Amino acid sequence: MYKSIAIDGPAGAGKSSISKLLAKKINFHYLDTGAMYRACTYFYLLNNIDVNDEKSINENIDKINLTIENGVFYLNGKDITKEIRSDEVTKNVSLISSYKKIRENLVDMQRNIAKQNNIILDGRDIGSHVLKDASIKFYLTADAEVRANRRLNDDAVSSNLTFEEILEDIKRRDYFDSHREITPLVKADDAILIDSSNLSIDQVIDLMIKHLEKNNVI
Ligand code: CDP
Numbered sequence: 001m002y003k004s005i006a007i008d009g010p011a012g013a014g015k016s017s018i019s020k021l022l023a024k025k026i027n028f029h030y031l032d033t034g035a036m037y038r039a040c041t042y043f044y045l046l047n048n049i050d051v052n053d054e055k056s057i058n059e060n061i062d063k064i065n066l067t068i069e070n071g072v073f074y075l076n077g078k079d080i081t082k083e084i085r086s087d088e089v090t091k092n093v094s095l096i097s098s099y100k101k102i103r104e105n106l107v108d109m110q111r112n113i114a115k116q117n118n119i120i121l122d123g124r125d126i127g128s129h130v131l132k133d134a135s136i137k138f139y140l141t142a143d144a145e146v147r148a149n150r151r152l153n154d155d156a157v158s159s160n161l162t163f164e165e166i167l168e169d170i171k172r173r174d175y176f177d178s179h180r181e182i183t184p185l186v187k188a189d190d191a192i193l194i195d196s197s198n199l200s201i202d203q204v205i206d207l208m209i210k211h212l213e214k215n216n217v218i
Contacts, residue, residue, distance in 0.1 A: 003028070003118045003217050006126035009140035010174045010185065012147035014196055014204065015122040018140065020071075022205050023120050026218050030071065031113055033123035033130070036106045037097040038084035039066050039075050044096060051092050058101045066109070085158050094173045097124075098180040124177050127188035135217045137191035138208060144170055146197045 005028065007015050016032050023030035041051070043064050049056050067074045072081060083089070096102055110130050114121060121130065127137035142150075148167035151157060159166065177185040187193060192211055196204050212218045 002115070003135040004114050004131050005120040005212070005217065006131050006134040006137040006188075006191070007120060007122040007140055008124055008127050008137070008185065008187070008191065010144075010147070010177070011170045012151040013140045013142050014147075014150060014201065015140055018201060018204055018208070019120045019122045021201065022208060025205065026209070026212065027118075029113075029117040029119040031068070031110060031119060031121045032071075033106065033110055033121055033126065034093075035073050035084055036066060036109070037102070038089050038093050039073050039080055040064055040102055040106070041089050041093045041096040042080055042084050042086075043075055045088055045092065051095055054099050057096070057099055061101055061105060068113075082158060085156055087159050087161060090159075090169060090173075094176040094180075098176070098182065100182055103182055124185040125183040127191045128186050129183040132188075136212060136215050137188050138211075139187040139191040139193050140204070141193070141195055142197040144174070 005022075007019055009015055016034070019030050019032070022028075044051055044057060044060070047060070049060055051057070063076075065076045067077075072079055073084065074080065107130050110121060113119070114131055123130070127134060127139070144167060148163055148170050151159075151166050151170065152163050161169070174185070194204060194207060199207070209218070
């Protein structure tokens with residue numbers, strides 16, 4: 001029986017940087033579920049499909065062939081690592097990820113991947129929905145200003161936005177993600193809350209490892 005670690009939290013809380021490093025340290029696989037929603041969003045933008053039109057979103061969903069190899073995301077065979085971090089994708093991803101069919105497809109994929117390895121999944125609904133019986137759940141958060149500042153200094157993000165614009169986007173996404181109808185962002189009752197506002201990445205990882213040991217996950 002494989003072990004799974006769920007890490008949820010709002011935009012820019014450091015989930016993906018932390019998950020990546022933690023996975024390496026404890027020799028688990030890692031799946032960035034946000035990147036999957038970003039990949040779908042990129043597909044619709046690229047093909048000029050109206051992101052507000054749920055019917056066309058659903059009609060075109062089967063044209064999306066998303067594959068992941070060694071953590072690299074491919075859309076219909078093309079590496080889209082950089083494209084999915086653009087401002088345009090970031091602006092539209094919360095809307096795309098609020099659609100039922102998109103979520104059902106991606107959640108199926110996530111559960112299938114999680115079945116096959118010891119794995120960390122990060123996202124918004126992992127502990128509350130995708131892996132309700134995960135071996136351990138974390139809810140990682142930080143003050144919005146701290147998160148915006150981290151995002152501003154993140155080299156992986158291809159953004160031309162100012163600090164104020166990033167902060168605005170983060171607050172808008174947090175609101176949208178926590179208020180959508182289907183599996184909104186919420187802290188699962190049994191998730192361990194970590195506020196990283198005053199913690200370094202290494203401190204968060206050390207804290208998580210202590211919890212993993214205490215709960216016999218590693
Ligand atoms: O890295 P960042 O915090 O900007 O967000 P992300 O993890 O890349 O996720 C992008 C968006 O995808 C989120 O704002 C959510 O709208 C959506 N998402 C979701 O709905 N469910 C997930 N499990 C992961 C992401």
